[in-house]
Amino acid sequence: SDLEEIFNIISNVQDGNLEISQENISKIYNLYADYPEARNSLNIKLHIQCLVELISNIEYASTKDILLSELRELLVHSNLAAFWLDIPDYIILDQQIWSIASESRRIGILVSQISNQQDLIYQDNILKIADILKESAEENITELISIFKDKEFIKSHNLILKYLPDIEQITILRAKLKNDVNQNAEIISQIAEVLSKSPSDKLQILLSKLPDSVKKWDEILEFLPPEEKILIMLSKLKKESQIQNQTIINKIGYLINTTSNEERIILIYLLPEGVRYKEEILKSFHFLLPEDQVKLVWDFIANNSLFIWQYLSRQAKILCIYRLMKETENTSTFLNEFKDIQKITPENDNLVRCVLKILWAKEHPERGNEVFQQVHNLFIQYVIKNATNSTELLNLDPLLPYCQPTEVKVKYCEGRLWTMTDNQAAEVTALVSRACCPRARQRPCDLFEPSKPRVNSNYGLYGARLYAECSQDWEKWSLLELFKVAGIVPSLSDLKRPEDYLTKLSGWINRINEIRSRLKCSVCGDIMPHNIEYAKFLAKFRVTVFSCKHGKGHDYNIYLNECWGCGEIIDSRESKYQSSEDKYYLCIHCGSGTQNSDSYTQGDICPKCGTLGMELSQYNNRYRKCCSCNHSIKLPDEKKITGIKCPQCRAGRMILTVNKKNEKVRICRSSSCGYSISAK
Ligand SMILES: [Zn+2]
Ligand SMILES: [Zn+2]
Ligand SMILES: [Zn+2]
Ligand SMILES: [Zn+2]
Ligand SMILES: [Zn+2]
Ligand SMILES: [Zn+2]
Incomplete structure (x- = not known):
């Protein structure tokens, strides 16, 4: 019979004994349609081929549905990608098969159906592709979008765009920008969103793809590095519109105020002078290194224009006076001008006031000692007040000369005149060339000499400061030079020699700072409660016992003594x-x-x-x-x-x-x- 003959052929095909043409298979499968239960004896590959053949040729919808559902069963159970290759697109498109087809197969079919944006099904298919991408696992996205990698009209659709790599999104969005500014607002927002989601190490590459006209938008400006941001903001300044300019200057001021210290000075120098000395910018000056502040405002100081004074830090103000005394003959104009600004913004910093008093004494040599006594009292008050009220280390920069040898671990130089015996000391009148350092077991320390570069010797220390060295740069000056120029000779009732004054002051400050750091609990770092008398300049420090307020496990009954x-x-x-x-x-x-x-x-x-x-x-x-x-x-x-x-x-x-x-x-x-x- 027909059926037996078919079975013979089929079993030979299945055993691999017989190769048979597609044409003959079609004939056989058509006959075979009448015996559905016999199809189950076929192997899966033949069974699928048979069903594809039948579905392709059958016209009755109900029969077709049965065959499709049989195919679906087979595909679900076989779960092998290779079998899908035998199934043509028009069968995949049937709802029964579509819902189990792979994402890439479905996207491939949808993509193949459209050729441009004018296609009637363009919008529908984009929606379907977007849905598939939305459901798809993150790791499959790259492979899926590669299916339409050459089709700009698919990639640029807003629903699809967000699945592309950041850099491609930016390129596409940039291409979308139009000449009409109003239309661009939305695209700019999209660009900003891409930038905001991008990891910081990729941001620079993305930004480099954008033209200045895009970077000017406030939304994009946010992402630029400070330097570029400032340059773009400056380019937005216009001569005509004062109000708009003020907004931009406020923004520049805010940026400079919030940036890091190293960057701040660079940014300030990017500004044209007309912007640099606006109040909003001046407000950040006190963050800068004191030397940098002085350099920035020096032209004003030298011309006695002191509106910038109140924006400087204490150290910068003191350095300004040093520089003034080193470089300017006529300091009285400065002092007069200063008197005027004092009426509006009085100088309240006691250390700055000390330095100004010394500057004044230069003009009034007969009152030198009177000024010295005032200055001395202000120092003592300052130190005691700060030592009592604050837990920070005392900072008297740039008033006291620094201790230079690296072996010595104090901040300010305590070098004393080098004397063999106490008797000889009284006879010393000429300048000596050597000091001894009480912080290095009285080792000798050669005096600092600005003209001679120090040859390193492995014996002895170098750099003690007993005398003024006015030839040094103003950045390196201290009270030594200031006293010298003002003609002030320190004199106190219990001070043997004027040279001892600053080193004793330094010793006192160093000691207070040493005690402060020792007052820290070694467990929690908090300052232990204390009521040390700091009021004794030149006096010894008294025995005291301290305990951390946190009790058990912390420093307890710590004994400090000189x-x-x-x-x-x-x-x-x-x-x-x-x-x-x-x-x-x-x-x-x-x-x-x-x-x-x-x-x-x-x-x-x-x-x-x-x-x-x-x-x-x-x-x-x-x-x-x-x-x-x-x-x-x-x-x-x-x-x-x-x-x-x-x-x-x-x-x-x-x-x-x-x-x-x-x-x-x-x-x-x-x-x-x-x-x-x-x-x-
Ligand atoms: Zn020293
Ligand atoms: Zn002996
Ligand atoms: Zn020691
Ligand atoms: Zn030991
Ligand atoms: Zn503690
Ligand atoms: Zn000892």
């Missing part, structure tokens, strides 16, 4: 060992314990680790070193060394140490004596 031996701060967080006599915390720097002790000598116990008998240096008997932790101390002045006097020479002190046999011994510190006894 060492009677070396003057450094003793801090019980560093000095953990106490003398046996009166529980005095051993100084970590010089080893001092109980003052006037006749049993303990500095270094008998390592103040850092508590090991007995630090070793005496072979080269310099002012130094002792711990053999267990290597900590080294420098003993205080000879007359402050405590302990048992040597019974042999009656000069040296008997220091506790450990000999080569590892026995504790006391030996005379005097190298010429060397007397030793057992220390058991």
